[in-house]
Amino acid sequence: MAKREQICLEARGLTKVFGFGRNKTVAVDHVDLTLYEGEVVSIVGESGSGKTTLAKILLGLINETEGEVYFQGQKRDIRSYRQKQEYWKNIQAIFQDPFSSYNIFNKIDSVLLDCIHMRGGRRLPYEKKVELMAEACRFVNLKFEELTNKYPFELSGGQMQRLMIARIFLLKPRILVADEPTSMIDACSRATILDMLMQLRNEIGMTVIFITHDIGLAYYVSDTVYIMERGRFVESGSADKVILTPSHPYTKRLISDVPKIYEEWDLSTV
Amino acid sequence: MKHTLRQVFRSGKFLFGFSIFVSLVLIVLIYPLLVPDDPLRILGQGTFFPPGIYVNTYDSINTSTKYTLNLPNADVRRLESKLSQEDRLAMREWLIAAGIAESEIDIENTSSLLALWNSNYDPKKSIPGMTNARRNYFIRLNNSLKGLTMAGDLVVASKNAESGGLEDLGVVKDTDYVNISEVANVRLLLLGTDNFGRDMLTELVTATRVSLQIGFVAGLIATLIGLTLGLLAGYVGGIVDDIIMFFTNLFTVIPSFVLLILISYSLGQEQRGAFTVATVIGFTSWVWTTRAVRAQVVSLRNRDHVNLSKLSGHSIAHIIIHDILPYIASYVVMALILQISSGILAEAGLSILGLGPKTTEVPTLGLIMRWAMIYQAHIQGNWWAYLPVLVTIALITFSMNLMNTGLDQVFNPALRD
Numbered sequence: 195m196a197k198r199e200q201i202c203l204e205a206r207g208l209t210k211v212f213g214f215g216r217n218k219t220v221a222v223d224h225v226d227l228t229l230y231e232g233e234v235v236s237i238v239g240e241s242g243s244g245k246t247t248l249a250k251i252l253l254g255l256i257n258e259t260e261g262e263v264y265f266q267g268q269k270r271d272i273r274s275y276r277q278k279q280e281y282w283k284n285i286q287a288i289f290q291d292p293f294s295s296y297n298i299f300n301k302i303d304s305v306l307l308d309c310i311h312m313r314g315g316r317r318l319p320y321e322k323k324v325e326l327m328a329e330a331c332r333f334v335n336l337k338f339e340e341l342t343n344k345y346p347f348e349l350s351g352g353q354m355q356r357l358m359i360a361r362i363f364l365l366k367p368r369i370l371v372a373d374e375p376t377s378m379i380d381a382c383s384r385a386t387i388l389d390m391l392m393q394l395r396n397e398i399g400m401t402v403i404f405i406t407h408d409i410g411l412a413y414y415v416s417d418t419v420y421i422m423e424r425g426r427f428v429e430s431g432s433a434d435k436v437i438l439t440p441s442h443p444y445t446k447r448l449i450s451d452v453p454k455i456y457e458e459w460d461l462s463t464v
Numbered sequence: 465m466k467h468t469l470r471q472v473f474r475s476g477k478f479l480f481g482f483s484i485f486v487s488l489v490l491i492v493l494i495y496p497l498l499v500p501d502d503p504l505r506i507l508g509q510g511t512f513f514p515p516g517i518y519v520n521t522y523d524s525i526n527t528s529t530k531y532t533l534n535l536p537n538a539d540v541r542r543l544e545s546k547l548s549q550e551d552r553l554a555m556r557e558w559l560i561a562a563g564i565a566e567s568e569i570d571i572e573n574t575s576s577l578l579a580l581w582n583s584n585y586d587p588k589k590s591i592p593g594m595t596n597a598r599r600n601y602f603i604r605l606n607n608s609l610k611g612l613t614m615a616g617d618l619v620v621a622s623k624n625a626e627s628g629g630l631e632d633l634g635v636v637k638d639t640d641y642v643n644i645s646e647v648a649n650v651r652l653l654l655l656g657t658d659n660f661g662r663d664m665l666t667e668l669v670t671a672t673r674v675s676l677q678i679g680f681v682a683g684l685i686a687t688l689i690g691l692t693l694g695l696l697a698g699y700v701g702g703i704v705d706d707i708i709m710f711f712t713n714l715f716t717v718i719p720s721f722v723l724l725i726l727i728s729y730s731l732g733q734e735q736r737g738a739f740t741v742a743t744v745i746g747f748t749s750w751v752w753t754t755r756a757v758r759a760q761v762v763s764l765r766n767r768d769h770v771n772l773s774k775l776s777g778h779s780i781a782h783i784i785i786h787d788i789l790p791y792i793a794s795y796v797v798m799a800l801i802l803q804i805s806s807g808i809l810a811e812a813g814l815s816i817l818g819l820g821p822k823t824t825e826v827p828t829l830g831l832i833m834r835w836a837m838i839y840q841a842h843i844q845g846n847w848w849a850y851l852p853v854l855v856t857i858a859l860i861t862f863s864m865n866l867m868n869t870g871l872d873q874v875f876n877p878a879l880r881d
């Protein structure tokens with residue numbers, strides 16, 4: 195369970211407004227979030243509730259309209275691109291849609307090579323790099339020999355997300371933002387990918403922000419759960435507390451929406 | 465990448481346009497090897513010689529071998545070639561006025577017309593309502609017809625340097641022929657000559673080359689400027705975007721052709737080499753590309769593959785080159801093709817206005833048009849002076865637009881039929 199000692203990432207009053215005037219959308223609305231070192235935090239909400247937007251602000255990929263982010267006790271300052279590059283050595287992401295996550299003009303090994311280079315392995319002999327890449331692929335059950343000279347779009351969605359995990363395996367960031375990593379993937383590979391993710395997290399002890407619309411999944415993987423509705427956190431707390439004793443009607447609805455797989459299907463009502 | 469290329473070359477439209485374009489380029493490259501003439505060299509004394517094979521008369525009379533061929537209708541054909549349509553109509557007019565039935569006169573049948581004329585024409589006959597000038601015209605016509613029907617051989621003579629008298633060199637009979645391959649000087653002028661007496665075809669080929677070069681330089685400059693500004697405005701955003709878009713909007717409001725005219729005019733005729741004109745065209749037509757590229761980049765810069773590249777530690781330059789450029793490359797190629805063809809058209813437009821490249825160095829398609837227009841080729845019916853140029857311009861722009869449509873269909877599958 196969580197080592198609730200050190201705060202890793204903290205957001206205060208985080209707000210993101212898209213557009214202005216009549217087209218104004220408040221995607222994230224004064225959100226407070228505290229992330230402790232080593233824990234898994236889930237952010238649960240429906241489609242359009244602002245999860246991805248929040249994730250991208252935390253990642254420093256889009257600028258917040260208002261509010262602050264504290265990274266390891268200090269106010270995050272990523273105004274220059276160089277500062278951002280420093281920041282990204284600590285925080286990584288797996289995006290929602292694997293099909294649009296890769297540059298279609300780059301081969302798969304260049305994706306993995308980038309990670310080795312980012313970790314300071316630019317000078318390593320090529321054999322060593324191959325060894326590292328092969329190890330990462332083995333971790334996610336891919337065969338590196340079959341991937342070289344292939345393009346990401348030649349993989350299945352599940353394989354692409356596994357390649358993403360292989361990236362994280364090589365990068366070993368302190369924080370991982372996993373934005374619905376399994377939402378575009380069939381149920382079978384979903385469990386495999388989640389298992390890989392959790393195994394990786396245990397191995398390198400990183401802090402994980404797990405974003406999902408599936409509250410059951412959140413209960414399964416996380417220590418702390420935040421429930422997000424239209425840009426706001428309506429409820430938060432330990433997974434057990436939020437899911438077993440929900441207080442907010444939105445949370446209750448989310449829980450009741452989870453299909454009860456242990457109950458018999460009543461075909462007469464279909 | 466390879467896959468897309470293969471698809472591009474499977475597109476019928478692209479292939480068609482591409483083959484027209486390549487043929488044009490090949491002609492432009494190969495023709496000068498076969499006919500290494502200076503395109504601006506003046507061959508003919510006089511303007512607008514019609515297309516055809518020009519056989520040197522002096523050499524053909526002086527060829528060593530003469531062939532006698534007795535071809536049927538040779539006389540008739542000779543006559544026909546000498547009697548113009550205008551003369552025939554005049555003859556009919558006189559004959560009708562003299563009381564011959566119109567049905568008897570067949571102006572297409574030369575020999576019967578001549579026979580009718582010879583048996584009826586009488587210079588003294590007064591025809592009511594005919595002016596004196598008209599009467600004299602018919603007398604002249606009759607005299608010239610006498611020369612036509614004159615039988616006998618031509619005598620070729622040269623002047624004796626000492627006595628000053630004429631010496632017989634030989635006789636040219638009306639059944640004498642020369643083999644054209646034995647004549648020392650024969651020149652094929654497939655498209656005749658222009659107003660200065662220059663070989664139109666050689667000039668046209670060179671002009672096509674120069675115009676294509678102008679188009680390429682102009683298109684390349686416009687595309688490079690547009691691409692750079694578009695990438696900067698789109699990717700960097702903020703104040704850079706504002707400044708660039710301010711100038712882009714400014715140039716959008718001012719019609720670029722007007723700007724082009726003003727700049728060309730202020731440069732002056734002497735300063736306007738072909739390359740200068742190309743540069744000026746390039747520098748006045750980047751606006752459209754800038755806007756298009758910027759719009760594409762803005763929609764690309766927040767894509768996840770760009771985010772992933774950022775998270776992989778790449779610099780902004782690396783991201784622009786590797787994660788943005790390849791995605792808009794097809795678009796840029798299409799913009800380039802359009803810019804090239806519009807550059808060629810812009811040069812033609814400028815030259816017709818007299819603001820094109822200076823006329824003494826190289827011909828361009830626009831300049832040929834201008835010369836043909838100034839010397840009224842279109843009024844005199846000298847089609848070879850302007851029609852081939854028009855067709856060439858049309859072929860170039862047609863092939864390029866066709867390539868573009870083909871590319872568009874490959875890159876935007878929604879447009880495929």
Ligand SMILES: Nc1ncnc2c1ncn2[C@@H]1O[C@H](COP(=O)(O)OP(=O)(O)OP(=O)(O)O)[C@@H](O)[C@H]1O
Nearest residue numbers: 212213219221240241242243244245246247248407
């Ligand atoms: N770049 C943008 N410009 C304008 N509006 C945006 C932009 N990105 C997101 N939004 C809006 O912000 C809101 C939240 O979007 P977001 O992608 O964060 O939702 P989400 O919770 O991730 O949904 P999903 O589960 O479907 O991924 C939506 O209403 C969306 O329309």
Ligand SMILES: [Mg+2]
Nearest residue numbers: 245246247290
């Ligand atoms: Mg999302």
